[in-house]
Amino acid sequence: xxxxxxxxxxxxxxxxxxxxxxxxxxxxxxxxxxxxxxxxxxxxxxxxxxxxxxxxxxxxxxxxxxxxxxxxxxxxxxxxxxxxxxxxxxxxxxxxxxxxxxxxxxxxxxxxxxxxxxxxxxxxxxxxxxxxxxxxxxxxxxxxxxxxxxxxxxxxxxxxxxxxxxxxxxxxxxxxxxxxxxxxxxxxxxxxxxxxxxxxxxxxxxxxxxxxxxxxxxxxxxxxxxxxxxxxxxxxxxxxxxxxxxxxxxxxxxxxxxxxxxxxxxxxxxxxxxxxxxxxxxxxxxxxxxxxxxxxxxxxxxxxxxxxxxxxxxxxxxxxxxxxxxxxxxxxxxxxxxx
Amino acid sequence: xxxxxxxxxxxxxxxxxxxxxxxxxxxxxxxxxxxxxxxxxxxxxxxxxxxxxxxxxxxxxxxxxxxxxxxxxxxxxxxxxxxxxxxxxxxxxxxxxxxxxxxxxxxxxxxxxxxxxxxxxxxxxxxxxxxxxxxxxxxxxxxxxxxxxxxxxxxxxxxxxxxxxxxxxxxxxxxxxxxxxxxxxxxxxxxxxxxxxxxxxxxxxxxxxxxxxxxxxxxxxxxxxxxxxxxxxxxxxxxxxxxxxxxxxxxxxxxxxxxxxxxxxxxxxxxxxxxxxxxxxxxxxxxxxxxxxxxxxxxxxxxxxxxxxxxxxxxxxxxxxxxxxxxx
Numbered sequence: 001x002x003x004x005x006x007x008x009x010x011x012x013x014x015x016x017x018x019x020x021x022x023x024x025x026x027x028x029x030x031x032x033x034x035x036x037x038x039x040x041x042x043x044x045x046x047x048x049x050x051x052x053x054x055x056x057x058x059x060x061x062x063x064x065x066x067x068x069x070x071x072x073x074x075x076x077x078x079x080x081x082x083x084x085x086x087x088x089x090x091x092x093x094x095x096x097x098x099x100x101x102x103x104x105x106x107x108x109x110x111x112x113x114x115x116x117x118x119x120x121x122x123x124x125x126x127x128x129x130x131x132x133x134x135x136x137x138x139x140x141x142x143x144x145x146x147x148x149x150x151x152x153x154x155x156x157x158x159x160x161x162x163x164x165x166x167x168x169x170x171x172x173x174x175x176x177x178x179x180x181x182x183x184x185x186x187x188x189x190x191x192x193x194x195x196x197x198x199x200x201x202x203x204x205x206x207x208x209x210x211x212x213x214x215x216x217x218x219x220x221x222x223x224x225x226x227x228x229x230x231x232x233x234x235x236x237x238x239x240x241x242x243x244x245x246x247x248x249x250x251x252x253x254x255x256x257x258x259x260x261x262x263x264x265x266x267x268x269x270x271x272x273x274x275x276x277x278x279x280x281x282x283x284x285x286x287x288x289x290x291x292x293x294x295x296x297x298x299x300x301x302x303x304x305x306x307x308x309x310x311x312x313x314x315x316x317x318x319x320x321x322x323x324x325x326x327x328x329x330x331x332x333x334x335x336x337x338x339x
Numbered sequence: 340x341x342x343x344x345x346x347x348x349x350x351x352x353x354x355x356x357x358x359x360x361x362x363x364x365x366x367x368x369x370x371x372x373x374x375x376x377x378x379x380x381x382x383x384x385x386x387x388x389x390x391x392x393x394x395x396x397x398x399x400x401x402x403x404x405x406x407x408x409x410x411x412x413x414x415x416x417x418x419x420x421x422x423x424x425x426x427x428x429x430x431x432x433x434x435x436x437x438x439x440x441x442x443x444x445x446x447x448x449x450x451x452x453x454x455x456x457x458x459x460x461x462x463x464x465x466x467x468x469x470x471x472x473x474x475x476x477x478x479x480x481x482x483x484x485x486x487x488x489x490x491x492x493x494x495x496x497x498x499x500x501x502x503x504x505x506x507x508x509x510x511x512x513x514x515x516x517x518x519x520x521x522x523x524x525x526x527x528x529x530x531x532x533x534x535x536x537x538x539x540x541x542x543x544x545x546x547x548x549x550x551x552x553x554x555x556x557x558x559x560x561x562x563x564x565x566x567x568x569x570x571x572x573x574x575x576x577x578x579x580x581x582x583x584x585x586x587x588x589x590x591x592x593x594x595x596x597x598x599x600x601x602x603x604x605x606x607x608x609x610x611x612x613x614x615x616x617x618x619x620x621x622x623x624x625x626x627x628x629x630x631x632x633x634x635x636x637x638x639x640x641x642x643x644x645x646x647x648x649x650x651x652x653x654x655x656x657x658x659x660x661x662x663x664x665x666x667x
Contacts, residue, residue: 043522044493136609150611151380180379181549182589182627185607188596192604207523210552210596214605233601251527254597255555255579267531268524271492332597 001070002031003201004055004088004169009064011050022276024050026225027064030203032169037195037202039216039233041209041248043272047225048205052173055203056090057081069168086116089162093174095154099146105157106142112164127164135160135190152183159190169201176211188215209252213237221245224273224283227302231310238329241310241317244268244284246328254332266328282315290316341511341543342368342391346403347413349386349395351615358616360386362567363403370510373537373544373557375575377590378564379612380549387564388513388547392428393420407511425452429504433516435496438503439488445499446472446484452506471502474539476532494525498532505540512537515547530556551590555579563587566613566623573648583645583655586624622653630654 011025024047032038042048053059057066057073065074068084076084092098099108109128113120120127132138135156146154155175162170175191176184188211194200206212212219212233219236221229221244229242240246243266250266270287273279282300285291294315302313314321344366350359361383368374378384389395391405393412405412407428412420424430432438440448449471450464459467465484472480475498488496497517504512514533518526530553537544548554554561558575563584571584582588589608592599599605610627613619619626625635632654640651 043524150614152611180612181551182379182608183611185589185592185605186609189604189607192602209523214596214599214601237597247524251523252552254552255591255595265527265531267527271494272522272525 002067003034003036003069004032004203005065005067006030006051006055007065007067009051009054009061009066011047011054011059012062020276023225023278024275025054028222028225028227029064030055030220030227030230032201032203034168035195035199035201036218037204037216039212039219040203040205040222041207041212041219042222043207043248045224045272045275046222047275048222049173051222052090052171052203052205056088056171057084058090082116086165087168089165089167089170091155091158091162091170091172091175094178095151095158096146098158099154099161101146104143104145105140105149108146108157109142109161109164112161116165118165131160131164132157134163150183151179152186155179155183155187156190159187159194163194163198163200166198167200169203171203171205173205174207175204177206177208184211191215209237209249210254221248224278225275226283226313227311228284228313229311230302231308235308235310237332238326239310239322240325240328241305241312241321242284242314243288243290243316243321243324246321246324247287249332250328266324282313290320340367341370341408342545343406344387344391344404345406347387347390347405348402349383349390349399351396351399353616356616357400359618360399360567360615361564362618364564364567364569365403366562366569366572368511368543368545369560370543371541372559373546374560374562375546375548375554375558376562376564377548377551377554381566381612381614382564383567384547384549384564385515388515388545391511391545392424392430392513393417394424394430422456425456425507425509426458427509427511429507429509429512431497431500431504431512431514431517433519435493435500436488438500439496441488444485444487445491449484449499449503449506452503456507458507467506468502471506472499474505475499475502475536477502493521494528497521497525497529501529501532501536505536505542508540510541511543511545513545513547516549517546518553519548519550526553533557551579563590566618568623569642569649569651570624571648571650571652573650577647581646583648583657584650584652585628585630585654585656588656589627622651630656 006028008027008029009025010027012021012023014021028051040048054061065072073084137156176187216233219233220227223244229245240249247266247268268287279286281297282295285295300313300315302311304311305318346363346365348359348363349361350357376384393415401413446468449468453459453464453467454461469480469484472483477483477498483491518529561575561578562572563570565586570586571578578587582591592606608627621637622635622640625631634653640653642649642651645655
């Protein structure tokens with residue numbers, strides 16, 4: 001049974017004064033198993049952060065169900081949601097913005113215990129020290145304010161604060177995106193260590209395919225409010241079958257690509273789409289180089305590819321997309337060109 | 340050679356103390372190359388880039404020399420620097436909204452860079468503005484010329500800023516994190532555009548970034564800055580594929596995630612970059628360096644030639660070993 005399950009969830013934001021309603025998430029189903037990492041990839045405006053907030057129950061779904069450990073939590077609010085919140089924690093992109101700037105680190109770290117009525121008395125300080133030492137911050141002055149720490153230190157604090165009550169899953173929205181490259185690697189390692197030691201689940205949301213490809217067991221790719229491809233990390237990184245996933249993977253250059261003469265990326269034309277103005281048929285068709293009549297009129301369902309668990313929402317997959325997918329995957333790994 | 344930087348230093352006075360942010364760096368940029376300055380927050384990379392255009396903060400003290408086409412740029416009067424920015428040096432930034440005027444149509448702002456320098460009259464400048472928007476591959480240049488910055492998408496704004504920077508036909512383009520705020524598919528478009536423009540307009544580009552993916556794609560030569568000092572400088576292939584300085588090697592790990600087996604821990608370095616005024620003695624990287632020995636704590640490593648690159652490190656990585664790293 002999945003630990004966290006989103007079942008055909010949608011979220012529509014209505015604009016004030018008669019503006020058009022914007023459907024940020026349109027019927028998305030996702031499940032995160034125990035001890036599993038699900039990576040959710042997409043560009044700005046695709047709805048991935050809204051989806052994170054739906055999963056965390058920070059906003060309510062317009063439609064669909066949210067289940068936690070088999071229990072329908074869609075309608076739970078306030079005190080009744082509290083026991084679930086303890087098991088379901090969050091880490092956000094900008095730790096300085098997500099931690100209260102006027103609370104000392106000691107107060108920041110004490111807050112989850114207070115919120116959930118966990119009384120450790122004199123043992124609390126020792127527990128906080130123990131937690132901080134777990135992320136290599138045993139020597140910091142916990143009477144200082146968040147503004148006095150570096151971005152990397154603060155993200156460690158945010159992560160270990162999320163871990164304080166031993167949750168079963170952490171939803172992390174762009175946890176490494178605001179950090180310098182040498183710090184990103186530290187945070188990736190920290191998240192891997194935590195999972196190894198505690199068997200925790202992650203839902204990690206990011207636009208960084210390298211990070212997602214490295215830490216995730218399964219990956220879902222989001223475009224304009226819908227999931228357009230889903231599969232194991234190997235499937236998505238090595239044999240992406242949706243033209244959008246292929247373009248995403250091909251867009252981010254790697255060192256491996258530099259070593260290959262003749263490497264050429266799949267270039268997408270146009271801007272990321274506007275959720276207030278959803279194209280007919282396949283939502284990706286205006287930017288897709290394979291698009292044809294059926295793509296402009298019929299919405300492609302997310303369907304399983306023959307013989308694998310990979311799910312793709314494209315009329316032309318896998319027959320017309322498999323070859324390009326294999327090439328994209330190979331270019332990223334930097335393997336020699338096959339004959 | 341289009342640019343020659345010698346013993347350049349820049350710093351600030353704070354509470355009576357001199358805090359040096361960039362501490363005596365020297366490098367040359369050849370005409371027609373894409374020269375990339377890599378560094379993390381606080382390395383001094385943006386201060387260096389801005390100083391080349393004479394845009395260092397007014398409170399900063401500077402020393403050394405920055406010669407651009409045989410003109411000294413440091414301590415040059417503002418009026419003269421302004422004459423160079425536009426016709427000689429174009430600038431683009433991470434956030435186009437901060438460099439575009441929100442209450443002025445995009446086309447007028449591009450035209451202004453021409454009229455301000457007396458390079459065209461109003462009518463001619465307006466025509467050139469539309470041409471520039473077309474040149475940066477904006478599909479509907481006339482419409483965009485009359486639009487306000489908030490009316491066009493982020494990718495379009497980035498293109499409009501590039502059009503503005505290049506309108507007066509400069510020979511040098513300084514791009515400070517031009518793609519950092521963009522989505523990957525838009526980033527790819529902008530990188531491709533910059534590569535095309537460089538070829539079409541015979542530009543020299545100085546690119547400042549911390550994004551190793553971008554570096555991998557465009558760099559001819561690379562300067563790696565750490566805590567206000569040059570760690571390594573040399574041809575891009577040597578620096579990226581066979582890094583010799585342990586800091587460069589650590590940076591490249593972030594760009595090699597796709598070559599590390601999934602879920603395996605990355606080759607990360609400890610700690611964070613030191614802040615202004617807290618640069619360590621000896622080699623500034625030594626507290627984070629996996630190869631540090633006693634001499635690193637006390638003796639600042641001099642810059643020296645090492646294979647195809649120049650670096651400042653007492654115990655650099657031998658080439659054979661780093662090749663192995665690159666292939667693992």
